[in-house]
Amino acid sequence: MNCNTETQTACGDQIMRWADELAQFSEAPDMLTRTYLTSAHHGAAARLAEWMCAAGMSVRRDMAGNVIGRYEGLTADAPALLTGSHFDTVRNGGKYDGNLGILLPIACVQQWHAAGKRFPFAIEVIGFAEEEGVRFKATLLGSRAAAGTFDLAVLDNLDEAGQSMRDVMAASGFHAAGLGKAAYAPETVLAFVEVHIEQGPVLLNQQLPLGVVTAISGASRFMVEIEGLAGHAGTVPMDMRRDAAMAAAEIGLYIEQRCHGTRGLVGTVGQFNVPNGAANVVPGKAVFSIDIRAEQDETRQAAVADVLARIEQISQRRNVAVRSRKTHEASSVPCAPWLQQQLAAAIESSGLSARRLPSGAGHDAMAMAAITDVAMLFVRCGNGGISHHPDEIMTAGDAALAALAFSRFVENFKR
Numbered sequence: 001m002n003c004n005t006e007t008q009t010a011c012g013d014q015i016m017r018w019a020d021e022l023a024q025f026s027e028a029p030d031m032l033t034r035t036y037l038t039s040a041h042h043g044a045a046a047r048l049a050e051w052m053c054a055a056g057m058s059v060r061r062d063m064a065g066n067v068i069g070r071y072e073g074l075t076a077d078a079p080a081l082l083t084g085s086h087f088d089t090v091r092n093g094g095k096y097d098g099n100l101g102i103l104l105p106i107a108c109v110q111q112w113h114a115a116g117k118r119f120p121f122a123i124e125v126i127g128f129a130e131e132e133g134v135r136f137k138a139t140l141l142g143s144r145a146a147a148g149t150f151d152l153a154v155l156d157n158l159d160e161a162g163q164s165m166r167d168v169m170a171a172s173g174f175h176a177a178g179l180g181k182a183a184y185a186p187e188t189v190l191a192f193v194e195v196h197i198e199q200g201p202v203l204l205n206q207q208l209p210l211g212v213v214t215a216i217s218g219a220s221r222f223m224v225e226i227e228g229l230a231g232h233a234g235t236v237p238m239d240m241r242r243d244a245a246m247a248a249a250e251i252g253l254y255i256e257q258r259c260h261g262t263r264g265l266v267g268t269v270g271q272f273n274v275p276n277g278a279a280n281v282v283p284g285k286a287v288f289s290i291d292i293r294a295e296q297d298e299t300r301q302a303a304v305a306d307v308l309a310r311i312e313q314i315s316q317r318r319n320v321a322v323r324s325r326k327t328h329e330a331s332s333v334p335c336a337p338w339l340q341q342q343l344a345a346a347i348e349s350s351g352l353s354a355r356r357l358p359s360g361a362g363h364d365a366m367a368m369a370a371i372t373d374v375a376m377l378f379v380r381c382g383n384g385g386i387s388h389h390p391d392e393i394m395t396a397g398d399a400a401l402a403a404l405a406f407s408r409f410v411e412n413f414k415r
Contacts, residue, residue, distance in 0.1 A: 012400025018103045023095045031092040035135040056113030062182035064145035065129035073122040082192040084126030094392025101195040102127045136165045143367035148183030192368040198378040201385030209398045211355040213376035217293040218332035227321040230284030245283035247318045264295035295358035339375035346409035
């Protein structure tokens with residue numbers, strides 16, 4: 001890639017224009033919502049395919065709906081360095097989550113193609129059709145198809161309109177029987193590198209535009225239901241109450257306490273509900289969620305064990321019944337040290353510091369790790385690091401720096 005300032009600035013500006021244009025493909029006029037295989041989703045896929053073709057790539061779609069652009073190497077059918085991210089969104093989401101990781105490598109390929117530059121390997125940019133799990137409550141569909149780990153059981157999941165994933169896919173021309181053909185053979189892949197906004201404040205607070213991800217944190221999630229005894233708020237003495245909400249609150253506070261101060265460990269109670277609650281009634285029931293994540297599986301598992309033990313203690317002391325159900329379990333996915341080193345070198349070649357940090361959010365790289373080594377380049381985002389929100393922002397300058405680092409990584413890539 002021509003690394004002069006004018007070209008670098010133009011690349012960053014183009015990425016931002018593309019992000020603005022892609023955001024027009026939405027299911028709602030007043031917010032960005034783009035879920036799997038809706039008309040907005042199909043429109044975004046077609047536009048990505050257009051940009052890939054214009055950048056000099058051959059384009060195909062697999063049976064999961066992934067949009068894949070291939071920039072051939074010096075020899076035909078050479079193994080490929082894979083990159084990409086997802087183009088579906090959460091409801092009322094931001095422009096850059098997922099999308100940046102597709103648009104940025106397209107812009108880089110466009111520059112290489114214009115310069116007539118090829119590599120000893122092919123480059124494939126994958127727009128993963130689904131990662132967020134919004135429409136059918138199943139995540140990482142696109143990358144799991146590419147990795148050969150697609151769970152066929154989720155094909156029977158229904159959307160809010162009662163349509164099954166299987167039927168919606170078939171109506172779009174994607175047939176479940178062909179999902180196996182979407183999987184990459186590991187011997188045809190050199191590595192997978194994902195570019196993504198950080199979705200957090202670490203790089204922003206340290207005034208750094210780029211970072212190298214060390215691992216994608218593992219996660220354990222539970223839904224917990226506490227059954228106490230409802231009673232009159234004025235007549236039940238405090239020492240005789242079986243208050244389900246206060247038991248849940250005490251558990252939540254313990255989760256905060258247990259996860260505070262341990263690097264890379266976070267715990268969240270994101271849902272808290274008192275069914276049929278009233279201002280003048282001692283709560284007889286409470287339902288809440290638990291989400292515990294850490295870069296190291298051992299750290300997460302130790303925290304989960306402590307939380308479950310404390311739940312048992314609190315339930316006995318408060319004389320309430322507790323039922324917990326694990327809803328999600330994902331192990332930590334380490335990023336390959338040899339890829340981290342090459343990404344860091346690419347960042348440092350531009351005179352920047354290569355901050356290393358874990359990702360607390362899940363990404364397509366987690367699924368792709370089933371077939372190849374993975375790495376991630378984080379890009380700073382503003383507004384305190386907010387993401388999954390319309391106020392999610394980043395700058396053209398940071399997009400340009402990320403494109404330069406990614407280009408230097410590819411141009412100097414060694415297996």
